[in-house]
Amino acid sequence: MMIRGSCLCGDVAFELSGKPHSLSYCHCSRCRKSEGVFAAVLIGSAEDFTLVRGADKITRLEPVAPWTHARAFCRTCGSALGEMQAGKIYVVAASALDDDPGLRPTAHLNIASKPAWYEIEDDLKKFEGNYVPA
Incomplete structure (x- = not known):
């Protein structure tokens, strides 16, 4: 599968x-500000991730405590890329x-941070904070 x-x-x-x-929705304030109301994030094993081109076009916003995930985006068009590769996983x-x-x-992650005006109206699992499946 590719x-x-x-x-x-x-x-x-x-x-x-x-x-x-996994494929989940993240509602943390960083995802909301970079992608909208929430970010849909795909998570897998780091060894399955290959950057084909554009390493020189990626800008990373490194986290400042209490945040733990970096934000990567294309410096040319601004597209959100997620964290890309982080330790043993890709996001x-x-x-x-x-x-x-x-x-x-x-699942919906970090629902404690979702905006009050946005209602989650599906039956997916909900986590107050971050959850990364093994």
Whole structure:
């Protein structure tokens, strides 16, 4: 299985091999500010992530405590890319995917940070804070 992804302008491209672990919605304030009401994030094993092109086009906003996840984006078009690779996992913005990842969202993360005006009206699992499936 190969899942391709890229930014809006195409300067950054990546490939994901193997089956991703999860697809979730993150409602933390950082995801909201970079992607809208929430970010759809795909998580998988770091060894399945390959940056095809554009390393020089990626800007990373490193976290300041209490935050733990970096934000990566294309410096040309501004497309959110997620965290990309972090330790043993990759976390990519599902909005950057060019292919169907083969799974559907299963949870809402960091719902304690969602805006009061946004109501979650589905039956997916809900976590007050961050949860990363093994």
